[in-house]
Amino acid sequence: MNKRGIMIWSLLILGVLMMSCSNKKKVTITILIQGEQSEQPLIVYRAPNIASISDVPGDTLYPDSKGRYIYTTPHPRGQVFQFELGSGESRYVSSPLFISSPEKYKIELKNNPEQKELSVTNFKGKNWKGIMQFLDFVQFIRTNSTETKLNYQGPADSFMEHLGDEITRELEPFVNFYENVEIDASFLNFATQYISYWYAYQGLELINQNLKVTQKEELAEERELWLQHKEELTNSFSTTSAELQWSNHFEDYINEALYQLIDQNRADYDEALRQSAGQTWALTHIKPLIHPDLYPIYALQYLSDKSVRLDTETITLFKELEKNHPKLEGYLSYQLLVNEKIPQIEKFNSKKVDLASNQAVILDDESPITQFQQIRNLFWGKYLLVDVWASWCPDCIAEFEHKEKVDAWLSSQQISSLYIALERSPDRERWKKYISHYGLKGYHVLADKTLKQDLYTLLGSSSLWIPRYFLINPLGEVVVADLATPTDWEEFKKQIQAAMVVVQE
Known part of the structure; x- marks a missing residue:
């Protein structure tokens, strides 16, 4: 990295530039x-x-x-x-x-x-000049959003140098503008933080990808280098810095730190989930890692996102946040929580389970289902659409908006439907309340660890991204392992119909 690159990097890390103030203009x-x-x-x-x-x-x-x-x-x-x-x-x-x-x-x-x-x-x-240059950068990241952002495929030992060179190259025009008094220090600071944190987040994503593919023993040395880079990057671009406020990946960046905390304390976090205290655990542990001025912004967005769980814990944490940070009323997340999401949580928790009116059938109430073969046996001779979901998954819940047309179409095709829930809590009554609340017509199973593992084997994966839809034919075979979701309605139907035609032939 050249001297100017070192100077830019130093400005970024130290955050020495201050925003100008004017109270009356x-x-x-x-x-x-x-x-x-x-x-x-x-x-x-x-x-x-x-x-x-x-x-x-x-x-x-x-x-x-x-x-x-x-x-x-x-x-x-x-x-x-x-x-x-x-x-x-x-x-x-x-x-x-x-x-x-x-x-x-x-x-x-x-x-x-x-x-x-x-x-x-x-x-x-x-x-x-700085604004037009900044807009060029935003246009670049928008038009290249589906590509590998850093375009880096080299070895781990030269990654950080490459990342530094990319940031230096992108900031070079802004430094020139500043030296020629064409932009002020405030704008230089804004551009520096926005661009640098953007690259830092892409760097973390690339590191995480490489950590997934270097798990074999023979790649241990390479993996150790990627782990060192991750630590160096998270230390250099810390969530505790006030400069994170200029990142367009603000919430994602803090979430990355939270996921790392959860991975390091998995047993404690899982126990908190079982005690319906997962959100409390998360905010308590992430708070020391966020700049005090930014914590209430993140916490508000976090609670708004987690309100999909319909837990009273969200209400308790919101009231505590409101008490400690009384000037949040202007945020849309605050208004959404007060006017829509908290009333929904209260309504959900006051309702009684009503599976009969939803035509919902629980398959594992009397005896556990721990192997997918048990499900095959129950639906032998029939087509079966399986929806793998969870109450904590916002994308899963969003797909339920299409449930009425999905139910009607499946009925016309003589296809049964089964919902397999990957809940983090063993509370069966609460699981049934979700089924009742969302009006999920069809058959239901709450997956235990054994059934989850069997699903991984069945679908040829070490983990499951949800929502996940797959189709079973009358012989109990998986004919489409990863269907389009109902949001992509025409493709969803097309894939199912194509699979049924192949089986019939």
């Missing part, structure tokens, strides 16, 4: 949307950092007689702005823009239907 932004002639409202989101920009309510603007949207707001310090036009399938959102100074700015936006975004085509105001 305002920022005024004039926005034009190219080709937009209607009275369509524009929503402006503003937040003190990237970490919370997706969790704040927006201000709605309407164009004036000249088609301009004019937005004026107090500017106590550097702020992030984002713009949204339309809704639903016609919703377009801009990249985040960091504005450091209370001045006047002009922005031109244009609909980009292919990527469902509002592209910034022109920007006038302080730091404009």
Whole structure:
């Protein structure tokens, strides 16, 4: 790494650049949307950092007689702005823009239907060169989102040097702008942290991938190097740093640290889950690893995500968070919890189990099902669609939105349905309450460790990503091991019908 690269890296790690402050001035932004002639409202989101920009309510603007949207707001310090036009399938959102100074700015936006975004085509105001360079980087990561981000396939011993060179190369223009007094220190700090934490997160993902493929004994030395790199990377880009607020992977980055904690303390965490205290364990252990200013933002998002579990523990933790951090009302996660998710939790826990009205049948109430062969025997001579799910899995719950059309279509094809739950708690009554709550018509089994292991063997995998759908033919054979989900409705039906035709032939 060259001297300038070392200088950039040092700035990043030490976080020596400070955000400018101004308590009385305002920022005024004039926005034009190219080709937009209607009275369509524009929503402006503003937040003190990237970490919370997706969790704040927006201000709605309407164009004036000249088609301009004019937005004026107090500017106590550097702020992030984002713009949204339309809704639903016609919703377009801009990249985040960091504005450091209370001045006047002009922005031109244009609909980009292919990527469902509002592209910034022109920007006038302080730091404009830095902003346009930053937007080029955001466009790069958006258009390369399905590729290997770091494009690194080399050995472990040169990975960190490669990562440092990539960050240096990406930050070089911003350093030049700063040295030529074309951007200020606040904007340089923003760009440095955003880009560096983006690469750091991609680096962690790449390291985790390599840790999965270096588990063989003959690769032990290579694996040890990847483990050292992971430790070095997490120390250099710490979750305890306030600079994490400028990362677009804010929540993912902290989640990665939490997953590592759970892996290191698996027995304790599993016991907490059995005691319905998993969320308490997670927040208690992750809190010391997060900067105090960022902890309430993360905790709020975490509880909102975990509310899918419908545990009263979420309510208890939310009340505690609200008491200790009383200024959270402005966050969308807070409003969603108060107005929707907590009432849902309360309603769920006050209801009684009603399996009969859902036409739900529990197969393992009287005797345990520990081998998949038992299921084969029960459904011999029939097609069987198996849905592997869990009450703690948001993606699984999201698929239940399609259950009515799935049930109707399966009935028309004479296919039975079986739900196998991979719960983390052995509480059968609570499991049945989930079945009743979501209205899951069909047959049900709560998998124990033995059945889970049998499923891994059956599907040829050492682990199961859920939701997982697979199809069993009348001979008890797996004919499609990984079906499309009902969200991809036409592909879901197509794969099942194709498998049934093959069997009939």
